[in-house]
Amino acid sequence: MKKVEHIGIAVSSIESAGAIWKTLLNTDIYKIEEVLTEGVKTAFLQSGPNKIELLEATTPDSPIARFLEKKGEGIHHIAFEVDDIEAEMARLKAEGFVLLNDVPKRGADNKLVCFVHPKDVGGVLVELCMNQD
Numbered sequence: 322m323k324k325v326e327h328i329g330i331a332v333s334s335i336e337s338a339g340a341i342w343k344t345l346l347n348t349d350i351y352k353i354e355e356v357l358t359e360g361v362k363t364a365f366l367q368s369g370p371n372k373i374e375l376l377e378a379t380t381p382d383s384p385i386a387r388f389l390e391k392k393g394e395g396i397h398h399i400a401f402e403v404d405d406i407e408a409e410m411a412r413l414k415a416e417g418f419v420l421l422n423d424v425p426k427r428g429a430d431n432k433l434v435c436f437v438h439p440k441d442v443g444g445v446l447v448e449l450c451m452n453q454d
């Protein structure tokens with residue numbers, strides 16, 4: 322794993338949470354993207370080398386909708402950048418981690434992603450992501 326690529330934050334509304342984060346970080350949202358397969362709308366802000374991903378549910382059965390129902394707004398996942406997602410998935414699987422998708426799937430920002438179950442990481446949902454370009 323190379324570095325933390327982004328921190329994902331579940332929000333009820335990108336409009337209202339975005340306003341808070343824009344003021345906090347003193348920067349604008351530079352990209353808004355909907356990922357239909359995850360049932361989410363994402364908004365990205367950059368703070369120095371760090372990236373914040375705000376996630377709003379777009380469907381009632383989205384992982385973000387379920388998370389908001391159970392836990393409310395807050396940190397949803399930590400994403401790590403990897404060079405070779407399939408190799409990293411194989412390594413983690415061999416180490417006994419439960420992966421939430423068997424093959425890499427399309428994420429936001431032109432990335433391939435895979436999630437590791439939070440029950441295997443002390444209650445933290447981990448995302449692996451790899452640039453597609």
Ligand SMILES: CC[C@@H](C(=O)O)C(=O)SCCNC(=O)CCNC(=O)[C@H](O)C(C)(C)COP(=O)(O)OP(=O)(O)OC[C@H]1O[C@@H](n2cnc3c(N)ncnc32)[C@H](O)[C@@H]1OP(=O)(O)O
Binds near residue numbers: 387388427428439
């Ligand atoms: C935009 C694309 C991409 C990117 O490019 O960055 C994204 O970031 S997409 C982000 C949204 N997508 C996902 O989260 C996909 C992976 N998540 C899942 O597959 C599910 O959410 C889950 C983690 C398997 C949980 O689903 P499910 O079992 O159906 O939900 P429950 O509500 O029943 O939860 C079971 C259990 O897990 C705990 N949980 C759920 N989410 C999280 C979380 N984010 N962090 C920590 N723990 C989480 C939940 O509290 C339950 O625990 P118990 O109550 O103790 O059983």
Ligand SMILES: [Co+2]
Binds near residue numbers: 327329374398400448
């Ligand atoms: Co993410």
